[in-house]
Amino acid sequence: MLRDTSGQDRVIQPKGVKRKWLIVGVVTVACAAALVVTGPALSSLFGADMTVARERVRFAVVEQGDMQRDISVQGRIVASNSPTLYARSGGIVSLYIKAGDSVEQGQLLASVDSPELDNNYAQELAVLEQLKIEVGRYQIQMKTDILNNRQAIEVSAVNLEAAQVNKHRAEISIRDALISQREFEEKVSEFKKAELAHKHAQQQFELDKESMEFELKGKESQLARQQFVVDNLKRQVDELQLLAPASGIIGSVNVREKDSVAANSPLITLIDLSAFEVEVSIPENYADDLGVGLSSDISLNGQQFAGEVVAISPEVNNGQVVGRIRFVGDSIANLRQNQRVSARILIESRQNVVKVRRGAFVESGGGRVTYLVNGDVAVRHGIEIGARSLAEVEVLSGLKPGDEIIISSLEEFNQQQQIYLAN
Incomplete structure (x- = not known):
């Protein structure tokens, strides 16, 4: 009989078994570490009433400092002096100008033969x-x-x-x-x-x-x-000779040559180009805060010009109050009648107040609620809003400098108490 090789064999443990247990150990340790690190986040996630992506909301940090209360209004350039000349008596009109002509003060524009x-x-x-x-x-x-x-x-x-x-x-x-x-x-x-x-x-x-x-x-x-x-x-006879009360441009001529006109009929409108003002529409809820003499900034053709409020109408029309802003300083060239402009009117300046950047949360939360951010969690929080400007709002209570809040619209949160902010 031939001898086998059983005497030469020995049992060897498979290498894959050790590697497998090593991998299992590493994964176990990693999971434990992950649980330690993400435990608070997972706790917040499961404890939140709603989850919202961070990129969908806007945040701002509460600050303390000076605040200027102002409003933004839209308006148009108007001539502060645009007199209309009338026929003092009925008669036949003779015209010496046409619409668009430049005239000098004292120049004869028209005459009425009465x-x-x-x-x-x-x-x-x-x-x-x-x-x-x-x-x-x-x-x-x-x-x-x-x-x-x-x-x-x-x-x-x-x-x-x-x-x-x-x-x-x-x-x-x-x-x-x-x-x-x-x-x-x-x-x-x-x-x-x-x-x-x-x-x-x-x-x-x-x-x-x-x-x-x-x-x-x-x-x-x-x-x-x-x-x-x-x-x-x-005097009435002399007034039949219509002279230009100021230098400017003829805006409109309401009659034709040799027309017969009645007494007190409007004939010619003159636009004085040496003095322009801005006629603005102001929301009526700001009308009580405004007054003659308030400073303003006028944005025109990419430039800023200083202005001053000179008149506020006592009448409200379609929720708007008409105001007049006069340019302060030297006259500005290249202005045109009815040119559209925007202006910012400074109502008041407050010193050393708690403030935050203005956002849609003011309107959607009624100025009484916001969401205070703490890490990845935002908690519904009661506040009290004071003065408001275009860019900032004053915080009277509920927040302190350094707090971070959500300033975007709160409507999508459906009044939930706690929101998880996902990255």
């Missing part, structure tokens, strides 16, 4: 001249009457002096018995008559003078009244 007004002016002017003649004639008559009265006073004074002399002689003669008592009494009576005539002449002079001055004042009053009538008509 025969009726010209006729009224000529008639009243004739009445004025007649009254001037009457006043002049009466002044001459006054001088004549005064002269006659003065002559009467002088004559009565001479007669009084002669009667006084005769009376004195009669007194001497009666003492010497040269004349009778009757003759003496006649001389005394003549003196008294002369004295009374002189006194009456003086009184008549004063009375006539006062009467003539009163009459002259009445005639001069009529003359002054007529002068006012003529001056008014002269």
